[in-house]
Amino acid sequence: MKFIHTSDWHIGRQLHNQSLLDDQRHVLAQIIELAKAHQVDAIVVAGDIYDRSVPPANAVALLDDVLNQVVNELGIPAILIAGNHDGHERLAFASRQMLSSGLHIIGPLSDTVRPIKLTSASGDALFYPLPYVEPATVGHVLDCDVSSHEEAMATLLEQVTEHDSQGLPKVVISHCFLDGGSESDSERPLSIGGADKIAPQLFNDFSYTALGHLHGPQYKGQPYIRYSGSILKYSFSEQHQHKSVTLVELDEVGEVNIELLPLTPLRDVRIIEGELAQLLADGVNDPQRDDYLMVRLSDKSAILDAMGKLRTVYPNVLHLERTGLMAQTEQLAIRSDHIKKGELAMFTDFFSQVAGEPMSEEQQQLMAELLDSLHKAEDCQ
Structure with a gap:
C-alpha cells in the first residue's frame, strides 16, 4: 500500500x-x-x-x-x-x-x-x-x-x-x-x-x-x-x-x-534586511524578487515612502519593519532614563545645600514621581 x-x-x-x-x-x-x-x-x-x-x-x-x-x-x-x-x-x-x-x-x-x-x-x-x-x-x-x-x-x-x-x-x-x-x-x-x-x-x-x-x-x-x-x-x-x-x-x-x-512554491516567503539603498541595488538582479517578502530596514534616518520605493523592485513586499529606527528609539529611551536620574540627583544636591540637610526618603519619592509625570506630559505633546 x-x-x-x-x-x-x-x-x-x-x-x-x-x-x-x-x-x-x-x-x-x-x-x-x-x-x-x-x-x-x-x-x-x-x-x-x-x-x-x-x-x-x-x-x-x-x-x-x-x-x-x-x-x-x-x-x-x-x-x-x-x-x-x-x-x-x-x-x-x-x-x-x-x-x-x-x-x-x-x-x-x-x-x-x-x-x-x-x-x-x-x-x-x-x-x-x-x-x-x-x-x-x-x-x-x-x-x-x-x-x-x-x-x-x-x-x-x-x-x-x-x-x-x-x-x-x-x-x-x-x-x-x-x-x-x-x-x-x-x-x-x-x-x-x-x-x-x-x-x-x-x-x-x-x-x-x-x-x-x-x-x-x-x-x-x-x-x-x-x-x-x-x-x-x-x-x-x-x-x-x-x-x-x-x-x-x-x-x-x-x-x-x-x-x-x-514542493516548489510559485513564490517563496522570505525575510530580507539591510539598508534601503543596498536592498534596491540587490533587487535589480534578484531572480526571486517576486517572492513574498518581509523587509527589515536598518536605516536610522527617516525615509519618505519606504514601502513604495521597495515595491518598485520587490512587487510583493508584504510587511516592513524599521529595525534601525526601533534600535535608535531604544537608545533614546535609555538616554532619557539617564537624564531623569541626573535631574533627581541634581535636585537632591540643591536641596541639601539650601535646606542644610539631606532629603528624606518620602521627599525623594515625591520628587521622582513629579519628574516622571513631567516627562510623560512632554512625551504626549
Missing part, C-alpha cells in the same frame, strides 16, 4: 491580506503530478482543508477541481478529515453520496470510529480517520468523562486498538498537537496553557499515524508518527522550512518506508 500523506492545505488563506489561491493551485497541481508519477493507491489529507469554517467560493471551487482530478480522472481514493480550521458539517456535505466514487470525507465525530479499507496490488490497509474535536465533544458523543485533549484521544484510540484488522496494517489519521512538536506563528492554538498537548506514545502501536496541524514536516516519538506539514509557508516564521508531502509505503506486515517529496 502506497499513499501520499499531506495536510494543512488552508485553501483560501491570505498572507498579510495577500490572497494565496494561485500559489495553492500551483502546489496542489504538483501533488496531483506526484500522485501520478509514484502511482499511489491513495491520498490522505489530515485536516485543515480550508482556512476557515465558511470558506470563500473560489476556495471551494479549487478543492472541487483538485478532488475531481484525483478521484474521478486518476481513480485514486482520497481520505480527508476536518481540522480545527474547518467547518465540520460543511466539509462533510454529501460525503455519504461520494463514498462510492472513492472520496471519503470525515467531518463531525461519530460514536464509532469507522475504518476505511483500501485495497491495492501491493497489499491492503485499514485507515482510521479521527477528525479534530474538542474534549467536550468527545465526552458528549461517546458519553464518557474526558477533560483534556490527551484523554479524549486515548478514548478514541481505544476503539482503533480493539478493532480486529485481521492482520492488516492500521493507519491512524488525526489532527492534533503532539507534545514536543515544533510550532510556527501561523498555527491557531487548540487551547490555552498546554492542555491541547498529546503524548506521542499513544500512537506507538499503529503502523503509521498521519498527522495534521503543525506546519513544519516532523515526527515525534517514532518516525512513523509524523506531521507532513503545510503545503505552503503561511507565515514569515516558516521561512526556513522546506515544504513537502510524505510518500508512505506499507508492506503486508505493516513495515513502513517513508520519503519526503519536495
